[in-house]
Amino acid sequence: MSRLFDRQLLHPQPPSLYDFLQTALHSGEDRPNVVRVRRLLSNPDAARLARQVRPGGTGWSVEAIQHARVVAAEAVHHGVLHTPAPVLFARLRHHSVLPRQEAVFIEAQKLRSMGPLSAFGWFVTCESSGDGYALKAALATEWGRGKLFSPLAVLHLALDGQGRYEREHGTDGPAIQIALPEDPHHPGVLADSLEPVLTGLMATVGTLLATLALLNTDPSVTVTVPDQGQCAAHARRYGRSLVPYVKIPASLPALSELVNARDCP
Numbered sequence: 001m002s003r004l005f006d007r008q009l010l011h012p013q014p015p016s017l018y019d020f021l022q023t024a025l026h027s028g029e030d031r032p033n034v035v036r037v038r039r040l041l042s043n044p045d046a047a048r049l050a051r052q053v054r055p056g057g058t059g060w061s062v063e064a065i066q067h068a069r070v071v072a073a074e075a076v077h078h079g080v081l082h083t084p085a086p087v088l089f090a091r092l093r094h095h096s097v098l099p100r101q102e103a104v105f106i107e108a109q110k111l112r113s114m115g116p117l118s119a120f121g122w123f124v125t126c127e128s129s130g131d132g133y134a135l136k137a138a139l140a141t142e143w144g145r146g147k148l149f150s151p152l153a154v155l156h157l158a159l160d161g162q163g164r165y166e167r168e169h170g171t172d173g174p175a176i177q178i179a180l181p182e183d184p185h186h187p188g189v190l191a192d193s194l195e196p197v198l199t200g201l202m203a204t205v206g207t208l209l210a211t212l213a214l215l216n217t218d219p220s221v222t223v224t225v226p227d228q229g230q231c232a233a234h235a236r237r238y239g240r241s242l243v244p245y246v247k248i249p250a251s252l253p254a255l256s257e258l259v260n261a262r263d264c265p
Helices: 004-010 017-027 031-041 044-052 074-081 085-092 189-199 203-217 228-238 253-258
Strands: 069-072 103-109 117-129 132-143 147-159 177-179 245-247
Touching (some): 004 103, 004 117, 004 132, 004 147, 017 044, 017 147, 017 189, 074 103, 074 203, 074 253, 085 253, 117 147, 117 203
Parallel strands (some): 069 103
Antiparallel strands (some): 117 132, 132 147, 147 177
């Protein structure tokens, strides 16, 4: 079975706003929103503009991301969804979330609890900054059956010298800064369209940070090598084999210390 990372490598180009709206149309469960999108796309001028609007830049650089360590974090995400955010961050604030590798891709797929979102992943890098570190994570998303929209947003987070995140004033939560993609020829259009979507995906930030903390707390998780037959079939079809990955098991003792373990599958 392919991971989101495998599918992302095959489609690195940034999609248009039209692609995203089409995805919302075919995978949306919110009937009023679907009706609104269908009405918008039935307008030739609006549809033409939506086809023109796409994030600036060239999208993912396959050369840059292909060597990332891939981490399957479905068990972490499930636990995060069943742990109140104040409780989760009260625990996370004491942990280092500094990545051990130069690049990490943390993903969860086959989602059933986030509406039309079927998979997400964070491509994480980090570099020294003053007395600490600057963490950067780009959000990849998949909607419905195979509809990719990435990067949906880029997160920036300052870490101290021990790898602990800088907290939002008066809280245990991280002081994150989020940048939405922009089309330089149509400023504001993408951000206005994507901001409401991103608001519903903030739980994925908890999964990102909890997974990084777990990889530092218990780095003994083993690498999963995809089935050789599936790898060969994928290589024949796409010219690229499936990527090995690390899977965080629900039975990991450190996981139960961060999330409500009784709710993990």
